Amino acid sequence: MRMVVTGATGSLGTLVIEGLLERLPTDRVVAVVRSREKGAALAARGVRLAVADYNVPDSLSAVFRPDDRVLLISANDPTADRVAQHRAVIDAATDAGVALLAYTSAPGALTSRLADAHRRTEGLVLASGLPYTLLRNNWYTEVFTEQLPLVLHLGVLARAAGDGRVASASRADYAAAGVAVLTGDAAEHANRTYELTGDTAWSLAEYAAEVGARAGRAIPYRALSYDGYMASLVGAGLPEEAAALLAGADVSIARGELSRTTPDLSTLLARPTTPMPHTVARALHGLLPA
Structure with missing residues (x-):
């Protein structure tokens, strides 16, 4: 049985591959990559490569086998037709009759206006008739900490999340x-939906205070309006579509759509989730004077 990971050289996919290699022989791990050059480092370690592109359905036709367990990592280009990209993978997996299809979805996939692509993709997964697992990942804490250089430079955290809370966990x-899910008991995970969240939800004011405490100076949180945040993002050079996605996510936070906590993630991990302060400390390492 092979474990097949799409988007294997992305930030999440790389960590999944590393986790699989800790448990399995390299020849049981298949990385779906857009080019052999992108997957060269994995191939050097003995990982099997399948060269395919979400945007070229025919390239996926020979990727999967009937006994494969597949993790479809959702596409992340907001300007692309992500549902069509996901459909190409799902159709190829269905034609092969894979043993399990897991998909990285989003919190509120059935209700949030920002989760339309995930909602439609979940529908395709269910319609495929394959054994499935839906992994509705809440926000990655790194979505925030990756912006720390700018926050430290400006000395303020300006967002449109109001007093909303985020039940994030680390990307790892x-x-x-x-x-x-891929390596566990197939019967346990088949046809299941997991709402994956951190154990504790936090506000951006609390996040800013944590950053400030570790940086040794005050980092206030400034609550912006949606329009104000959009203007700042576009003014900084972000394309309007990408800016709308980020600002819209903050509105979801303000509405409480990302605040719910569940035990699903910590149960799968058999340990507590990574606290926000831990991820902040790791991100600040190297950004602050020794």
């Missing part, structure tokens, strides 16, 4: 959950 936590 979500990767480990994917590994647990």
Whole structure:
């Protein structure tokens, strides 16, 4: 039985591959990559490569086998037709009759206006008739910490999330959950939907205070309106579509759509999820004077 990971050289996919290699022989791990050059480092370690592109359905036709367990990592280009990209993978997996299809979805996939692509993709997964697992990943804490250089430069955290809270976890936590599903008891995970969240929800004011405490100076949180945040993002050079996605996510936070906590992630990990302060400390390492 092979474990097949699409988007294998992305931030999440790389961590999933690493987790699989800790548990399995390299020849049982298949990385779906857009080119052999992108997957060269994995191939050097003995990982099998399948060269395919979400945008070229025919390239996926020979990727999967009937006994494969597949993790479809959702496409992340907001300007692309992500549902069509996902459909190409799902159709190829269905034609092959894979043993399990897991998909990295989003919180509120059935209700949030920002989760339309995930909602439609979940529908395709269910319609495929394959054994499935839906992994509705809440926000990665790294979505926030990756912006720390700018926050430290400006000395303020300006967002449109109001007083909303985020039940985030680290990217490594979500990767480990994917590994647990792929390598675990198929009967336990088949036809299941997991709402994956951190154990504790936090506000952006609390996040800013944590950053400030570790940086040794005050980092206030400034609550912006949606329009104000959009203007700042576009003014910084972000394309309007990408800016709308980020600002819209903050509106979801303000509405409480990302605040719910569940035990699903910590149960899959068999440990607590990674606290926000831990991820902040790791991200600040190297950004602050020794």
